[in-house]
Amino acid sequence: MNFDTSIKLNMLTVEKIGGTSMSALRDVIDNIIFHQVPAKNIYNRVFVVSAFAGVTDMLLENKKTGSPGVYHRLARYQDFSKPLKSVIIRLKAINRDYAELGLDLDAADQFIEEHIRKAQKFLSNLANILASGYVSKESILQAAREILASIGESHSAFILTNILLNRGVHVRLIDLSGFDDHRAFTIDQRIRHAFKGIALKDNICIVTGYAKGTEGIMREFDRGYSEVTFSKIATLLKPHEAIIHKEYHLSTADPAIVGVDNCSPVGFTNYDITDQLADVGMEAIHPKASKPLEINGINLRIKNTFQPSHPGTLITREFICEHKRVEVITGTDKLLMIDVYDPLMVGAVGSDLKIMQILSHHHISYTFKTTSANSISVVIWERDFSRKLINNLEDDFEKVTIDKVALVCLLGTNMDQPGLLAKSALALTEHGINIKSAGFGIRKVNIQFIVAREDFKMAIVALNSKMSLDFQNRCASGMS
Ligand SMILES: Nc1ncnc2c1ncn2[C@@H]1O[C@H](COP(=O)(O)OP(=O)(O)O)[C@@H](O)[C@H]1O
Numbered sequence: 372m373n374f375d376t377s378i379k380l381n382m383l384t385v386e387k388i389g390g391t392s393m394s395a396l397r398d399v400i401d402n403i404i405f406h407q408v409p410a411k412n413i414y415n416r417v418f419v420v421s422a423f424a425g426v427t428d429m430l431l432e433n434k435k436t437g438s439p440g441v442y443h444r445l446a447r448y449q450d451f452s453k454p455l456k457s458v459i460i461r462l463k464a465i466n467r468d469y470a471e472l473g474l475d476l477d478a479a480d481q482f483i484e485e486h487i488r489k490a491q492k493f494l495s496n497l498a499n500i501l502a503s504g505y506v507s508k509e510s511i512l513q514a515a516r517e518i519l520a521s522i523g524e525s526h527s528a529f530i531l532t533n534i535l536l537n538r539g540v541h542v543r544l545i546d547l548s549g550f551d552d553h554r555a556f557t558i559d560q561r562i563r564h565a566f567k568g569i570a571l572k573d574n575i576c577i578v579t580g581y582a583k584g585t586e587g588i589m590r591e592f593d594r595g596y597s598e599v600t601f602s603k604i605a606t607l608l609k610p611h612e613a614i615i616h617k618e619y620h621l622s623t624a625d626p627a628i629v630g631v632d633n634c635s636p637v638g639f640t641n642y643d644i645t646d647q648l649a650d651v652g653m654e655a656i657h658p659k660a661s662k663p664l665e666i667n668g669i670n671l672r673i674k675n676t677f678q679p680s681h682p683g684t685l686i687t688r689e690f691i692c693e694h695k696r697v698e699v700i701t702g703t704d705k706l707l708m709i710d711v712y713d714p715l716m717v718g719a720v721g722s723d724l725k726i727m728q729i730l731s732h733h734h735i736s737y738t739f740k741t742t743s744a745n746s747i748s749v750v751i752w753e754r755d756f757s758r759k760l761i762n763n764l765e766d767d768f769e770k771v772t773i774d775k776v777a778l779v780c781l782l783g784t785n786m787d788q789p790g791l792l793a794k795s796a797l798a799l800t801e802h803g804i805n806i807k808s809a810g811f812g813i814r815k816v817n818i819q820f821i822v823a824r825e826d827f828k829m830a831i832v833a834l835n836s837k838m839s840l841d842f843q844n845r846c847a848s849g850m851s
């Protein structure tokens with residue numbers, strides 16, 4: 372059965388191209404845009420593009436390290452015009468890289484200069500208002516963050532559109548940054564308005580991953596916002612398929628840990644599993660972006676930009692694996708386990724409620740919980756830790772212990788079977804790994820083990836080799 376039917380039937384698709392993929396623009400053009408058979412099937416496709424890799428980091432801050440960009444200079448009342456000039460230099464250097472793909476370099480440079488000049492004007496006005504102290508700092512900074520963020524996607528969308536136009540393709544540029552638009556649209560209204568009257572069947576649409584709206588996409592979602600724009604567009608246009616193009620496959624285990632030869636792309640899974648992945652920080656898609664797709668019954672495909680013939684992973688609402696199988700092994704080593712102990716907990720109704728109220732007060736969501744007569748342990752992200760949280764817990768309970776831990780988990784839509792737990796525990800034991808805690812809900816879509824941080828990678832490798840061996844054995848006996 373061929374599941375890449377969107378291409379064959381020339382049905383509408385809404386596709387998102389991430390920043391790392393965008394930087395490999397030749398591959399985007401050859402592998403995504405023109406990789407169509409027959410060639411006329413390039414139309415009826417809407418592409419939501421992210422900024423080129425590193426650009427939003429320069430404008431706002433580095434997503435991984437937090438190292439400050441232009442935004443933080445403005446927020447600290449410092450001169451931001453110099454770093455903004457560096458952005459122009461960087462974007463023009465990016466333009467030069469793509470001249471050989473057919474970009475009109477003069478037009479691209481001019482676009483950037485004019486666009487950033489306009490942005491600079493808006494930002495200077497905001498900085499002046501900020502300095503006056505008359506308006507709330509928060510709303511001014513929010514607006515500045517939106518203006519800066521939009522530059523990255525306006526640039527990348529312009530570049531891709533220009534190259535395609537120069538190659539004779541029918542392209543419509545849909546710039547949702549609303550730079551010259553004073554109307555107070557919500558994001559959904561802006562999207563609806565932008566797509567009105569566009570003949571999708573006869574065009575490729577290139578859309579900015581940033582979208583301006585009264586609710587503020589940065590306030591609601593912040594970094595990674597282009598996935599949200601993508602999801603909103605898909606929800607409006609109801610495509611045959613929504614597609615995310617990434618630089619890697621969603622794999623049976625993290626290729627960076629187990630090696631590419633020891634894992635394989637996941638063919639099919641469901642939205643429940645992508646939520647489980649997101650819960651441990653591996654965001655095949657952000658839940659805020661996937662929920663509307665799931666609710667509207669829109670199927671999502673994750674594709675690897677560099678392997679265009681591979682159908683990737685198809686995520687649907689309904690998929691349940693035919694065979695008993697672990698579909699993905701993943702985890703994170705950036706967690707803390709907080710154990711709350713009190714000898715008076717036994718039989719006392721509401722101890723857990725008290726802990727939850729304290730977590731909720733600190734806006735902290737937990738990823739794992741277990742309980743015994745006199746203790747409750749919760750696992751939270753280390754980045755959410757604060758001394759105040761612990762003080763609040765200590766006010767109500769006798770002893771609070773904190774442990775830096777890792778969580779490894781087995782995920783699957785249909786993996787419940789006798790012996791799976793024993794086999795996983797054995798895999799960890801054989802590698803000398805002590806299981807600090809473990810848990811799973813009755814649906815058994817996520818079996819979780821808490822281990823020491825230093826055991827994280829070995830635990831992933833151990834579970835992966837045990838489960839792969841099991842899979843190979845079943846294939847050999849014709850069961851799979
Ligand atoms: N099962 C898995 N398949 C693919 N990647 C995985 C898996 N588990 C963990 N990862 C890691 O997740 C990272 C991608 O996660 P994502 O949240 O999309 O990050 P990014 O910010 O790089 O887009 C990759 O760098 C990869 O090493």
Ligand SMILES: N[C@@H](CC(=O)OP(=O)(O)O)C(=O)O
Binds near residue numbers: 391421427593598
């Ligand atoms: N460029 C924005 C939006 C985005 O979603 O990018 P990416 O698809 O590369 O995560 C950011 O870095 O936040």
